[in-house]
Amino acid sequence: MSLAVVHSRALDGLTAAPVSVEVHLANGLPSFTLVGLAETEVKESRERVRAALQNSGLAFPHNKRITVNLAPAELPKEGGRFDLPIALGLLAASEQIDAQQLERLECAGELSLGGELRPVRGALAMSLALRREGSSRRLLLPEASAAEAALVEGVPVHAARHLLDLVEALRPGSDSLLPRARALLPAQPITAAPDLRDIKGQAGAKRALEIAAAGGLSLLMVGPPGTGKSMLAQRLCGLLPPMNEDEALESAAVLSLAGQFQPERWRQRVMRNPHHSASAVALVGGGSPPRPGEISLAQHGVLFLDELPEFNRSALEALREPMETGRILISRAARQAEFPARFQLVAAMNPCPCGNHGSPLRACRCAPDQIARYQSRLSGPFLDRLDLLVEVPVQPPELLHSAADGEASAVVAERVARARLRALERQGCSNAALSAAQVDSHVALEPAAQAFLIKAAQRLSWSARSHHRVLRVARTVADLAGSASIEVQHLSEAIQYRRGLATP
Structure with a gap:
């Protein structure tokens, strides 16, 4: 048989588009031609496949004109994932293995020069x-890669270490069976997350962190250096409930695209902490071919932006639409790629360039116009999309030594889990995911609270977005209190977290 077809898949955003690897052997001048919009990495597979077959003791058709077509031709192909399909296609076309068995398989894998199989990105997306x-x-x-793909139930996944293992199982009349892969789940207990009890004082910031965890809300913490902003952010993941099966697969699939999936962290929420020098492409994704950015890698997890005003303004402005929609669409002239971006934003910043504005221990050396310029690095539309803004004040030294331990993360996490369960039973999603229409349906205000809200909105000149975000925060406060309706005390606490940045 001079023609063989092997099924594989190419990564196109978070989807894995089917690709047919067609291998044809013909008489003529010996050559090895690879067509089908293949990137340089794919074209290099000719040399890897040739060396892998020879070093494995298999016959390579040197005297044939070899043509490999990756169809469909308009779909870009990249990486070394097509090494294995091309090698199997050559073996099937030269009748060294049974081509009929390849009809029931989809494969991907990079080959070493010795024939060993190396992992590829996006195994979960294929499964x-x-x-x-x-x-x-x-x-x-x-x-x-098979251990990742086996996490998806209902999809039979086979694993192999070497090309010769596959040849033995796929020879005509062979009784060998390909080994089934098992999901590589963590065998050791999950490492304990940092505990909220370690932070002395900061009752207001801890309360805001609890509200953010209960509602899936975004949070900005403002305070001088060393007040515990980063410590608070690092403890947010410990307050969030475990991910369900679908959420865990979505998170793992995006990490698998970037080659960053760790089986020992299965079902643990991810916390991404990019440096403030990160570009807009690094945050939201991009490149050619498009790759997921930090907002997608933080799917169903936490994105922590420390030193927020130091980020490039264009990078922060690029976060505005994904914060609203929960997805990012990367458009290029030739193609588009969509990635999920359902992340929880937590940010921290100093109140001024020197960081001591408002500190009782150190005098601020910044002029009022310096403070104004520093804070104006965050645009009004960006701040309008944040749910909670809380000040993290300096703690006096005597308080740090005499303050009793606060609540442990496990205690707060129980309250958060109960509040989230109330929201899911009521509306089927977290409070942060409520649309404007759902806010009107599920956020019930008592008459006194409604009058109070109208007065506050007029006094503070809120936008419609700010109005809805205050209602989401108030609904979360009421859920934590176990209240079916929003009362005045719930609303007043939510309004406290809607204050602007402190100015001189």
Whole structure:
């Protein structure tokens, strides 16, 4: 047989588009041609496949004209994931393995020069695509990638270490079976997250952190250096409830695209902490081909931006639409790629360039116009999209030594879990995900609270977005209190977190 077809998949954003690897052997001048909009990494597979077959003791058709077509041709292909399909196609076309068995398989893998299989990115995306399409094909991957793909239930996944293992199982008349892969779940207990009890004082900031965790709300902490802003942010993941199966798969699939999935952190929420020198592309994604950015890698987790005003303004402005929609659409002239971006933003900043504005221990050396310029690095529309703004004051030295331990993260996490359960039973989503129409349906205000809200909105000149965000925060405060309706005390606490930045 001079023609063989092997099924594989190419990564296109978070989707794994099907690709047919067609291998044809013909008489003529010996050559090895690879077509089908292949990137440089894919074209280099010719040399890897040639060396892998020879070093594995397999016959390479030197005297044939080899043509490999990656269809569909308009879909870009990148990476070394097509090494294995090309090698199997050559073996099937030269009748060294049974081509009929390849009809029931989809495979991907990079080959070493010795024939070993190396892991590839996006194994979870391939497995999710098979389940979504209801395909009856089995997935064949290198061992490390197969462990990721096996996390998706209902998709048969086979693992292999070396090309010779596959040849032995796929020879005509062979009784060998490909080994089934098992999900590589953590065998050790999950490492304990930092505890909220470690932070002395800061009752107001801890309360805001609890509200943010209960509602999935964004939070900005403002205070002088060393007041515990970063410590508070690092403890947010410990307050959030565990992810369900679908959320864990979505998070793991995005991390797998970037080659950053760690099986030992399965079902743990991710906290991403990019440096303030990160570009807009690093935050929201981009490049060619498009890759997920930090907001997508933080899917169902926490994105912590420390020293917020030091970030490039264009990078912060690029966060505005994903914060509202929960997704990012990267458009290029030739193609588009969509990535999920359902993250929880937590940010921290100093009140002024020197950081001591408002501190009782150190005098601020900044002029009023310096403070105004520093704070104006954050645009009004960006601040308008933040749910909570809390000041983190300096703690007196005597308080740091004499203050009793506060509540442990486990105690606060129980209250957060109960509040989230109330929200899910009432509206089917977290309070942060409420649309404007859902806010009107599910946020019930008592008459006194409604009158108080109208007066506050007029006095503080809120936008419609600010109005709805205050209602989401108040609904979360009421959920923590176990109240079915929003009362005046719930609303007044929510309004406290809607104050602007302190100016000189």
